Amino acid sequence: MPLSKITSAQLPGLFEAQFTRCAVAPGETIVLLTDHNTPREMVNAAFAAALALGAESFEVGLSRALDLQRVGHDKPGAGEGLMNALQSADLLCTFFPPNLSPWLAACRKGGTRVLSITDKPDQLHRLLAPEGTKEAVLHAAERYANARVIHVTSDAGTDFTYRRGDPAWSELRAYYGYSDEPGHFDQWGMAMVADFPDEGTAEGIVVVKPGDLWILPYVRAVESEIRIEVREGFIRKIEGGLDAKAFNDWLARNATSPQDLDPYAVSHLGFGLHPNAYWDDILTYGNSVADLTMAARAYAGNFLFSTGPGPHRRTKGHIDMPMSDCSVSLDGELFLDKGVIKDPKAVIRRN
Template identity: 30%
Template sequence: MAKTIPQLTELFKRELEMCDVTPDETVLVVSQAESREPYIEAFKNAAEVIGSTVSHLELPGLKHPMFPYGGSPDSMPLSDVDEHIQNDPAARGALENSDFVVDLTAEGLIHTKARTLTLENGARMISCWEPASILEQMFPREDLRERVETAEQMVIDADEMRVTSKAGTDVTVEVGQDPPTVPQYGYTDEPGRWDHFVSGFIAFYPVDGSQNGKIVLDAGDVILPLRRYVDNPIEFTLEDGFITDIDGDGADCALIESYLEMWDDEDAYAASHFGWGMDETASWENIAAYATTGVDARGTNNRSQIGNFMWSTGPNRFVGRDTRAHLDFPMRNCTVSLDGEVVVEDGDVVDSRLTPNR
């Protein structure tokens, strides 16, 4: 298990090489006070071994729970990161002028101006937070990328996705022309592209308002970022892209209902991205295993678990919906069809184009 700085440096050097980082490029490592200190040192070391010019930017701010400020989205100030980027020309310039950015922040830059500035200028960017053991377990592979990109093209070519399950799920969404897609395979070598080190799934944003039917979370399915396994079935009714009813017993259902209600924002109930997992190295039991260690693992295994169906609530920047109320629901044992062709059956990827090379 990669724990020491030399071991981490070698692991991160492999990742930077996957990202095609070269000696003539500038690498910026971005952190916050709560970032993993060994990761900062090891990523800097790895870039120096490659021969790149390396710098370090420490941003203010702490990891905020995904709750509203003052109970209303209107009362929520800019995040610490956004406010700093807006007011600090040096920080803004560092992001704009780097070729490759490593996001090690506790808050995460994915929904900030820092990410926008980086990608708009053609740089590549990865975010990394998971424990080293997970980075080793799910380390990116070219085969995974090929399968994720194949899945992405299958989505683009489709008109409709339907998801069913023996637990009662039966929901359809319209894919639309040129749907916004989010292929993640753990590294990036393309200008202007972000990825999460590690991950392995395909997600997309359906035609807004086209999500209709029922989705039933069954026992063992996951609520993220709350990092809970569901104990009892929870049924969501979706009508024209919004959750109109939530029905279930137990603490998990009550927790979801109260979480969505606390935002006082109808967009919290909107359906967001849909997709499925592609990584055969991911493990569903990860959250439970790390809960006993006190190590902060954020559910990458569940989002990426091969054959899981994942849908989410809340934001969709492609239609201007910027609510911070956001939940991901990775689900097992679902059947996913594109235009009637089954690609995932009862939680198993069955399309030969998407199965791993073993």
């Protein structure tokens, strides 16, 4: 583990910069949702930043940690009044990922802004949204929202298509690294666009090559090729070595019966845009599921392939795999060319 370049004395200023991006105003309430894994210096820095901006804040500490290898938790805890406390926030900061969980949707529905904070202080500093991040992400999201047929290819052998835009399945997500609008959910360090494919439309071959990333459930760099055959929206065949066996075993383990195909469904698909996110952070910071990094999902030019949950599918057998060097066409127009963003309006400049 590398030595931290950010000291505890610098953390309050770092959180104040982030909370300013989140439009925290005097008199607002910030709620910090933590568990026993949350570093105390992070909590204290958040308290200090809230005070500096004239906001009120309090902490809700959970007695049990959630299973971070799985998603879609109904609630973060069963205590009476917990959800009322979370929904009372103007800004809710969760120090673990709340993705794809019904309780997150419930908080957002009431207008609470939600910010997930999961990375190391050095990463949080490096991944503070550069100027123009929101504009670039929203432009990319508009491009994605207007596209109907997406084609993904790679020199490794990927040749994969899907359709999107069906209101029954589309949940377009635009993450720009801070939560500044009522009901918006974001993740500190993120710059990414994603959506779910229309049901039954994902088709073709996805080849995950060595050096691509596996963020859930194992948090590791892929070491051996995984060749995935997709038909009518579901994974039908998985070939390869150790990583392919782990991939297949994880999906099978999360099936509720031999007939349950939900873990094998193609889930959200998208691409990263962050210029200060590095795919090799996973090598620097280690393979710990407790230290999920936004850098791994957000690095500019990755294509994110995932399996499992969807708008009408609640399986917890979720896999996230950011892939490098892919080309992505939106209705026949090249958006990514071997991992390079071709639309200048979607390119974020480093600070």
